[in-house]
Amino acid sequence: MAADYYQILGVTRDASPEAIKKAFRKKAMQVHPDVADDPEAEEKFKAVNEAYEVLSDPQKKAVFDRGGDPMRGGGGFDPFGGFGGFSAGGFDLGDLMGAMFGGAASSRGPRPRVRRGQDQLVRVQLPLVEAAFGVAKQVNVATYLVCPGCTGAGAAPGSSPKTCHQCSGRGQVTMTQRSFLGDIRTTQACPACQGYGTVIPNPCPDCSGEGRVRAQRTVTVNVPAGVSPGNRIHLSGQGEVGPGGGPAGDLYIEVGVARHDVFRRDGDNLELAVKLPMTAAALGTQVPVRTLEADDPDCPADDREVMLNVPAGTQAGTRLVVKGKGVPRLRGGARGDLGVTLLVQTPTKLDDEQRSLLEQLAELRGETHPDGKPTSEHGKGFFGRLKDTLAG
Secondary structure, X not given: OOOOHHHHHOOOOOOOHXXXXXXXXXXXXXXXXXXXXXXXXXXXXXXXXXXXXXXXXHHHHHHHHOOOOOOOOOOOOOOOOOOOOOOOOOEEHHHHHHHHHOOOHHHOOOOOOOOOOOOEEEEEEEOHHHHHHOEEEEEEEEEEEEOOOOOOOOEOOOXXXXXXXXXXXXXXXXXXXXXXXXXXXXXXXXXXXXXXOEEOOOEOOOOOOOOEEEEEEEEEEEEOOOOOOOOEEEEOOOOOOEHHHEOOOOEEEEEEEOOOOOOEEEOOEEEEEEEEEHHHHHHOEEEEEEOHHHHOOOOOHHHOEEXXXXXXXXXXXXXXXXXXXXXXXXXXXXXXXXXXXXEEEOOOOOOHHHHHHHHHHHHHOOOOOOOOOOOOOOHHHHHHHHHHHHOO
16 A cells, blocks of 8 residues: 655645645655664655655656555656656656755756956065065056956847747756666756856857956056065955956965065064274274165165264174164054174285284284184174074
8 A cells, every 4th residue: 555645745635746846855855864863764765755756746646646556567666776766757866956955956047147256366576675665566467357349248249148048048957867766857057058048149259258358457556665575465356357247356466575685684674794894893983884775766865874883892793783774664663673794804915014013913912822712702693693694
């Protein structure tokens, strides 16, 4: 005797086809063996499939309503057929997939031709002076722009997209495939319109119907003072124009900073090394030191260098600091410092008079025969600072 299919799906005898279909989706999701923990889930799932097969088929439903057995004969229910309940009339696999994964494919409808464009990333290499003090930079970007021939419509002038005859504008078609389980119906994007629901009989010759063209454009980027390598500048709506002339994505400018031949950047500080004669280091002096502003042709002459006071007796490797001559902080505030490491130079060529004077000095200071005892007075600190200063 046939089961009560109405009771299995939880519908009344006068339920509409849509109500039966909705009830089947709900029950299938509840009792599917991959979802339910019930040990009888497989049997219940087969029963739900059988009930839907009968109640969704007008002929089988009529046989059942008259008290007959709609599953007797060819194309009957196979209890060992996996999903089971597939009749010659077919089973819409999209219904079950929709119940299990949040909506059948047939409910999606046509996909839009107009879509947002992708974001873009462009890398720009700046000299140190521009990264330190900021610059308005002209950047060339290879991107997509709205097609000038069709202004994004995709159709040639004087024409327009037409409703797809194969899918009647739905963007999807139902395909039936015969298998050992029976006929399986699946819903997929319409091959005639690629799922758009419309076709373009006369595509724009400039963009081939895409509504956008590949082109170069120039973007002005205001680089703030104090940017570091790897910082990104966000330009909203300056990326690629989307298909169909859709809204543009965003543009990101990633900053790189070129190596400088004199200065080394350390955060907000700048470092450089200056050669100093041995006599100047011993006696003390003032030396002009170049600043980073010297790289800016518009910089006033007074800002191109600073006078550095070198105290008498300065040793090789000594680091002196000039306040406020480093890199401006990115989010405003004071500048970093300029560190100057002094490299004391020993003369290598002496004339007779110079040698005589140095010999007299050595004799006066008792340094004619130094003892050469090891010392840690400078040690690692000296060589470490020297290495840091000369390193790229």
